[in-house]
Amino acid sequence: DGGITQSPKYLFRKEGQNVTLSCEQNLNHDAMYWYRQDPGQGLRLIYYSQIVNDFQKGDIAEGYSVSREKKESFPLTVTSAQKNPTAFYLCASNGDTQYFGPGTRLTVL
Amino acid sequence: AQSVTQPDIHITVSEGASLELRCNYSYGATPYLFWYVQSPGQGLQLLLKYFSGDTLVQGIKGFEAEFKRSQSSFNLRKPSVHWSDAAEYFCAVKAAGNKLTFGGGTRVLVKP
Numbered sequence: 180d181g182g183i184t185q186s187p188k189y190l191f192r193k194e195g196q197n198v199t200l201s202c203e204q205n206l207n208h209d210a211m212y213w214y215r216q217d218p219g220q221g222l223r224l225i226y227y228s229q230i231v232n233d234f235q236k237g238d239i240a241e242g243y244s245v246s247r248e249k250k251e252s253f254p255l256t257v258t259s260a261q262k263n264p265t266a267f268y269l270c271a272s273n274g275d276t277q278y279f280g281p282g283t284r285l286t287v288l
Numbered sequence: 289a290q291s292v293t294q295p296d297i298h299i300t301v302s303e304g305a306s307l308e309l310r311c312n313y314s315y316g317a318t319p320y321l322f323w324y325v326q327s328p329g330q331g332l333q334l335l336l337k338y339f340s341g342d343t344l345v346q347g348i349k350g351f352e353a354e355f356k357r358s359q360s361s362f363n364l365r366k367p368s369v370h371w372s373d374a375a376e377y378f379c380a381v382k383a384a385g386n387k388l389t390f391g392g393g394t395r396v397l398v399k400p
Contacts, residue, residue, distance in 0.1 A: 221390040237387075
């Protein structure tokens with residue numbers, strides 16, 4: 180069954196902690212993306228990767244980091260430097276069309 | 289730089305009535321355009337896409353969209369709305385590097 184999985188679905192973090200969100204795809208796509216979505220807003224691009232071992236900053240990369248060691252995986256780390264990390268995070272991958280995972284809701288306590 | 293505008297933040301429609309969601313884009317080259325739907329707490333599901341060819345595009349769940357280059361628009365329509373169509377809808381344009389630029393979304397409420 181092809182698709183994109185994100186884990187966990189819900190994540191709680193204390194202030195000052197780093198946390199890593201998982202994204203895995205078995206669509207054999209080269210490109211992968213991380214978006215942030217806040218209530219009542221559209222999607223904003225955090226980071227993207229067009230090929231293994233390479234990635235670029237999106238529009239709101241400050242306070243986030245990524246790695247792309249494998250084609251299937253593109254984890255996102257939300258660092259303590261991110262001032263307002265509570266949001267819904269969406270991962271996507273792209274062939275000729277971009278497909279999305281189910282999302283992770285991060286809440287900072 | 290490319291941009292996408294969805295002028296309507298909220299739309300309320302009665303079940304069985306028709307629905308039209310507006311999308312205007314700004315992009316210098318021939319656009320690749322998409323409509324996605326998002327149910328609360330879920331990811332985005334692709335409804336339809338336009339790359340080239342016939343400007344009237346059919347999608348899933350009975351939706352269609354029409355690309356009008358002269359108006360820089362890609363409006364989404366459905367002839368008869370079902371209660372399950374209540375969701376948020378996003379229009380997007382593909383730019384260089386396969387990146388998508390999204391509109392702010394339109395939330396659709398369906399009245400019984």
